[in-house]
Amino acid sequence: xxxTSGAIDLALIAVFAAFVAxxxxxxxxxxxxxxxxxxxxxxxxTGLVLGPWRGFLSVVLYLLVGFAGLPxxxxxxGGLGVLSGMSVGYLLAFPFASLAAGAxxxxxxxxxxxxxxxxxxxxxxxxxxxxIDLAGIFGMMVVGQTDFVTAFGYNLxxxxxxxxxxxxxxAIAVAVNKAFPVLLxxxxxxxx
Amino acid sequence: xxxxFSLYAPGDSVFHRLPVGWKYLIMFAATFVGLLLRNPWxxxxxxxxxxxxxxxxxxxxxxxxxxxxxxxxxxxxxxxxQIAVGAWATGVVxxxxxxxxxxxxxxxTATTPGPVLVDALVAAARPLRxxxxxxxxxxxxxxxxxxxxxxxxxxxxxxxxxxxARGRERNYFALVAPVxxxxxxxxxxxxxxxxxxxxxxxxxx
Numbered sequence: 349x350x351x352t353s354g355a356i357d358l359a360l361i362a363v364f365a366a367f368v369a370x371x372x373x374x375x376x377x378x379x380x381x382x383x384x385x386x387x388x389x390x391x392x393x394t395g396l397v398l399g400p401w402r403g404f405l406s407v408v409l410y411l412l413v414g415f416a417g418l419p420x421x422x423x424x425x426g427g428l429g430v431l432s433g434m435s436v437g438y439l440l441a442f443p444f445a446s447l448a449a450g451a452x453x454x455x456x457x458x459x460x461x462x463x464x465x466x467x468x469x470x471x472x473x474x475x476x477x478x479x480i481d482l483a484g485i486f487g488m489m490v491v492g493q494t495d496f497v498t499a500f501g502y503n504l505x506x507x508x509x510x511x512x513x514x515x516x517x518x519a520i521a522v523a524v525n526k527a528f529p530v531l532l533x534x535x536x537x538x539x540x
Numbered sequence: 541x542x543x544x545f546s547l548y549a550p551g552d553s554v555f556h557r558l559p560v561g562w563k564y565l566i567m568f569a570a571t572f573v574g575l576l577l578r579n580p581w582x583x584x585x586x587x588x589x590x591x592x593x594x595x596x597x598x599x600x601x602x603x604x605x606x607x608x609x610x611x612x613x614x615x616x617x618x619x620x621x622q623i624a625v626g627a628w629a630t631g632v633v634x635x636x637x638x639x640x641x642x643x644x645x646x647x648x649t650a651t652t653p654g655p656v657l658v659d660a661l662v663a664a665a666r667p668l669r670x671x672x673x674x675x676x677x678x679x680x681x682x683x684x685x686x687x688x689x690x691x692x693x694x695x696x697x698x699x700x701x702x703x704x705a706r707g708r709e710r711n712y713f714a715l716v717a718p719v720x721x722x723x724x725x726x727x728x729x730x731x732x733x734x735x736x737x738x739x740x741x742x743x744x745x
Contacts, residue, residue: 354677355740356731362681363727366688367720370696376712386716393720409681416661417567417649418686419547423608426547427645428571432637434614491638492618493630516713524720531724 360531361402364394365410368442369420376509384509385422388480389517391442392472395450396521399532403446411439434502437487441480449475453521457532464525468518476514481507547649549599555651556597560660563648566593570644574637580629583636590643599650607642615639658686680740684730691726695719 371390395403410420419426421439430439452471461467481503488499525532550556555563570590574583594604615635622631649657662679669675699718708714734740 353731353735354742355734356728358677358681358740359684359727359731359734360724362684363688363692363723363730365681365685366692367723369685369689370692370719371716373693374696374712386712389713389716393716397720397724409685412661413658413682413685416664417547417645417652417657418654418689419649420689423610424547425642425645427642427649428567429642429645431571432575432641433611434638491634493622493627493634498621512713516716520713520717520720523717524724527721528724 357402360398361406361409364398364403364406365413368394368407368410369413369418372420372422373424375422384506384513386513387422388438388442388445388476388510389513391446391480392449392475392513392517393520393524395446395448395475396453396468396472396517397524397528397531398450399454400447400450403450404443407443407446411442414439432491434488434491435484436491438480438484440487441483444483445475445479448479449517454532457525465518465522468521469515472514472517472521476510481510547646548653549597549603549650551598551651553596553598553651555593555647558651560648560652560656563652564660567644567648571641574633574640578630578633580632580636583633583640587636587640587643590640590647593647594643594650597647597651603650604646605643607639611638611642654686658682674742677740677742680734688726692719692723695722 368387368390371386374386376384376386391407394406397403398406414420414426414430415428417427421430422435430436449471452474453468456467456471457464485496485499485503488494488502489496492499492502570586574586577583591605595601597604615638618638619631619635622628622634661682662675665673665675665678665682667675668678696715696719699715699722702718703711703715731740
């Protein structure tokens with residue numbers, strides 16, 4: 349068993365925070381009008397690739413740098429202004445989505461579950477729908493002062509894109525975990 | 541840190557010369573007063589104040605006050621929705637807070653170069669020492685992230701060029717996997733470089 353060092357953990361956290369920012373800059377036109385960015389794909393992947401704690405810290409760093417004013421959020425925005433915007437719930441949920449997806453992924457992998465792609469898809473789906481979308485809907489209820497059903501309706505146009513991103517995230521995570529098995533490998537408890 | 545990842549517009553207004561800490565204070569105050577008080581007159585007042593302040597930054601009206609159409613649409617829709625359900629005051633609060641907070645942030649981001657923002661965040665991490673965190677590691681992570689931003693963006697560009705050469709540039713998701721592999725590789729190399737310099741290790745032993 350090989351444990352990564354503190355310095356490499358730090359570098360992984362920082363570089364993946366930048367990766368999420370780069371993902372947020374990429375905007376894909378969709379057939380149904382609402383363009384999607386790869387922001388949530390980056391968030392889910394960070395958890396699936398780095399595991400829960402590094403994933404969580406990485407996305408927290410991403411949010412901090414954005415709140416501090418660097419334009420790293422989708423649409424090239426930055427600063428605390430996003431806190432009163434409609435997307436506040438989604439943004440604040442990102443670290444927890446990364447945490448949830450990473451924790452489930454590591455649990456499935458360590459438990460020796462076969463068909464890794466399917467189980468990573470489950471992990472990504474929990475992060476995307478149970479964490480991000482739910483918090484996003486709650487955020488829109490608070491910011492827009494609306495009820496659950498209305499906010500749920502606002503969220504609907506994004507669900508298709510989110511589903512695509514969930515499948516993509518798990519496929520990419522499987523490939524990356526093959527290239528760097530140490531990051532999410534079935535580690536035995538520390539031998540010392 | 542210039543170009544893509546900065547909203548900074550050079551100038552010599554009062555706000556360009558104001559220390560970055562004060563600008564953060566203005567941003568915090570303007571954002572949270574409206575959010576906490578939920579009073580339509582307060583929110584309108586804050587919006588008017590930050591709009592005036594932004595115009596005084598001298599960065600050009602479009603750069604100062606322009607917002608994506610989606611934001612105007614959202615603000616207008618929220619206002620109309622609340623008026624329709626008979627809560628005009630809530631509508632004014634919600635719409636003004638939305639635009640006001642974006643403008644308040646822009647006072648900071650339009651008049652402060654990116655590296656200054658990064659330095660401010662590193663400085664802000666220093667008091668975290670008292671709750672057991674290691675401010676040096678946090679500062680290092682912030683600077684490392686800021687440095688990695690252009691690098692990650694370039695990685696997407698290079699992978700896209702490679703895909704274009706093979707006529708596959710439309711598949712966005714196929715672009716991501718090589719970028720993630722590069723990110724891990726780059727992070728491992730960076731981590732080893734940090735270790736070689738005795739940086740970034742946890743201090744407690």
